[in-house]
Amino acid sequence: xxxxxxxxxxxxxxxxxxxxxxxxxxxxxxxxxxxxxxxxxxxxxxxxxxxxxxxxxxxxxxxxxxxxxxxxxxxxxxxxxxxxxxxxxxxxxxxxxxxxxxxxxxxxxxxxxxxxxxxxxxxxxxxxxxxxxxxxxxxxxxxxxxxxxxxxxxxxxxxxxxxxxxxxxxxxxxxxxxxxxxxxxxxxxxxxxxxxxxxxxxxxxxxxxxxxxxxxxxxxxxxxxxxxxxxxxxxxxxxxxxxxxxxxxxxxxxxxxxxxxxxxxxxxxxxxxxxxxxxxxxxxxxxxxxxxxxxxxxxxxxxxxxxxxxxxxxxxxxxxxxxxxxxxxxxxxxxxxxxxxxxxxxxxxxxxxxxxxxxxxxxxxxxxxxxxxxxxxxxxxxxxxxxxxxxxx
Numbered sequence: 001x002x003x004x005x006x007x008x009x010x011x012x013x014x015x016x017x018x019x020x021x022x023x024x025x026x027x028x029x030x031x032x033x034x035x036x037x038x039x040x041x042x043x044x045x046x047x048x049x050x051x052x053x054x055x056x057x058x059x060x061x062x063x064x065x066x067x068x069x070x071x072x073x074x075x076x077x078x079x080x081x082x083x084x085x086x087x088x089x090x091x092x093x094x095x096x097x098x099x100x101x102x103x104x105x106x107x108x109x110x111x112x113x114x115x116x117x118x119x120x121x122x123x124x125x126x127x128x129x130x131x132x133x134x135x136x137x138x139x140x141x142x143x144x145x146x147x148x149x150x151x152x153x154x155x156x157x158x159x160x161x162x163x164x165x166x167x168x169x170x171x172x173x174x175x176x177x178x179x180x181x182x183x184x185x186x187x188x189x190x191x192x193x194x195x196x197x198x199x200x201x202x203x204x205x206x207x208x209x210x211x212x213x214x215x216x217x218x219x220x221x222x223x224x225x226x227x228x229x230x231x232x233x234x235x236x237x238x239x240x241x242x243x244x245x246x247x248x249x250x251x252x253x254x255x256x257x258x259x260x261x262x263x264x265x266x267x268x269x270x271x272x273x274x275x276x277x278x279x280x281x282x283x284x285x286x287x288x289x290x291x292x293x294x295x296x297x298x299x300x301x302x303x304x305x306x307x308x309x310x311x312x313x314x315x316x317x318x319x320x321x322x323x324x325x326x327x328x329x330x331x332x333x334x335x336x337x338x339x340x341x342x343x344x345x346x347x348x349x350x351x352x353x354x355x356x357x358x359x360x361x362x363x364x365x366x367x368x369x370x371x372x373x374x375x376x377x378x379x380x381x382x383x384x385x386x387x388x389x390x391x392x393x
Contacts, residue, residue: 001058001062001095001099001126001153001161002122002123002124002125002127002130002153003126003127003134003149004061004062004065004092004095004150004153004154004157011134011143012026012072012085012222013026013030013223013225013226014225014226014229014239015072015143015146016076016081017226017230018143019076022353023223023226023349023352023353024346024349024352024353025078025349026222026349027219027346027347027349027350028345029078029082029085030085030345030346031342031343031345031346032082032085032086033085033086033089034218034338034341034342034343034344034345035342036085036086036087036090037089037090037092037093037338037342038093038334038335038337038339038341038342040089040090040093040094041093041096041331041332041334041335042328042331042332042334042335043331044057044093044094044096044097044098044331045097045327045328045329045330045331045332046327046331047094048098048100048101048174048175048331049101049174049324049325049326049328052171054098054101054102054105054169054171054174055102055162055164057095058094058095058098058158059157059158059161059162061091061092061094061095062091062154062155062157062158063154063158064087064088064090064091065087065088065091065092065150065154066150066151066153066154066155067087068085068087068088068091069084069088069147069150069151069154070150070151071083071084071087072085073143073144073147093331093334093338096313096330096331097327097328097331097334099119100116100313100317100326100327100330101174101175101326101327102164102169102174103115103116103119104174104176104317104326105168105170105171105173105174106168106169108170108173109173109317109318112314112317113259113262113314114259116259116310117255117256117259117310120251120258120309120310121252121255121256123255124248124249124252124309125248125252127244127248128244128249128252130153131245131248133149134146135238135239135242135245137149138238139238172324174326175324175325175326176317176320176321176322176323176324176325176326177322177323177324196320196323196325196328196329196332197329197332197333197336200319200320200329201381202319202381202382202384202385203316203319203320203329203332205374205378205379205381206271206312206315206316206333206382207332207336208336208374209271209275209371209374209375210308210312210333210336210337210340211339211340212340212367212368212370212371213274213275213278213340213368213371214337214338214340214341215341215344215347215364215367216278216344216364216365216367216368216371217278217301217304217344217364217368218345219344219345219347219348219349219360219364220281220282220297220301220348220361220364221243221244221247221298221301222345222348223348223349223352223357223360223361223364224243224285224289224294224297224357224361225239225243226352226357227289228289228291228294230357231289239291239294242294243294243297243298246294246298246302247299247301247302247305249302250298250299250301250302250303251302251306251309252306253302253306254302254303254305254306254307254309255306255307255309255310257306257307258270258307258309258310258311258314259310259314262310262311266383266386267311267314267315267318268375268379268382268383268386270311271307271308271311271312271315271375272372272375272376272379273303273304273307274303274304274307274308275304275372275375276372277300277301277303277304278300278304278365278368278372279366279368279369279372280300281304281365282361282363282364282366283362283365284297284300285297285361285365286357286359286365287358289357289358312333315386316329317330344364347364347367348360348364351363351364
């Protein structure tokens with residue numbers, strides 16, 4: 001499922017660049033997809049909470065994402081590319097809450113942190129395999145092979161999710177519901193995603209800090225790949241695959257470490273480490289715009305993304321356990337996070353077009369300093385909530 005959820009990822013930037021698109025045009029069309037995904041995540045989380053057909057959500061998302069990728073290969077006009085990005089983003093947004101909900105329904109809260117860490121290790125390993133295959137096939141046969149590979153992964157996603165027995169998923173546990181009586185109360189008084197966010201101060205802090213982090217982070221990898229390709233320092237397909245493989249290999253280790261780090265130091269400290277990495281990454285990217293500079297740049301990305309991929313859903317489950325609204329809460333956090341991620345490509349594209357890639361990397365890294373400041377200054381409620389719930393347990 002890894003490549004289905006991510007779509008074509010960084011390959012989109014270099015593919016459109018090879019078709020004559022400019023950096024700011026690529027940034028704007030990627031922003032449209034980011035906005036669509038942002039809007040879709042909260043309703044997707046609510047759907048996962050309410051439905052007993054969670055596997056069907058993954059099947060539909062896999063089919064639609066595959067169709068969107070093939071559409072992008074057929075037409076390169078702005079309208080069709082934008083429509084492809086929007087469709088892929090909407091369906092991709094549903095996969096995060098769906099997988100989290102299925103995991104919680106199978107292993108319950110007690111086993112969630114460790115099992116979701118295993119999930120993310122498998123996810124990053126899938127990204128490594130997909131990126132390596134995409135890079136080799138793109139170098140050997142051209143970009144068309146990359147799109148064909150995406151379609152194959154979509155078909156395999158549908159097949160494997162149907163192999164999960166429906167009875168293995170406890171749908172009350174999957175939404176973080178404490179008791180049957182609590183279910184009746186939730187059904188009588190459904191809470192909107194916005195209300196859940198505004199009433200839970202630690203959740204609001206998490207969402208806001210993640211939005212600022214991804215405002216600087218989301219554009220970094222596509223811009224770095226474009227910077228290297230523009231200066232003719234590497235083959236587009238092979239270099240883009242290299243950037244993904246390096247980061248994803250580090251993410252496998254980070255996802256393995258995350259549950260242990262959470263148990264040792266807690267959620268707040270684990271997420272703090274991820275916020276420390278981004279400003280450093282921006283400075284390194286600006287200073288080392290070369291084929292070998294991708295190593296330190298992507299190692300830092302792998303540490304941050306790998307830890308966040310486990311710590312963020314686990315913290316949301318921890319904060320909302322017993323409410324019956326775990327997945328809509330996760331969807332709302334992803335929505336607010338998506339605001340930063342959606343604006344990042346446009347911001348990075350404009351900066352790169354007008355001031356150069358080095359300035360863009362420094363500016364994006366500086367933007368992410370605000371997430372670090374917010375988390376350190378106002379992080380008390382998160383630490384208090386985690387201590388209180390651990391004591392109750």
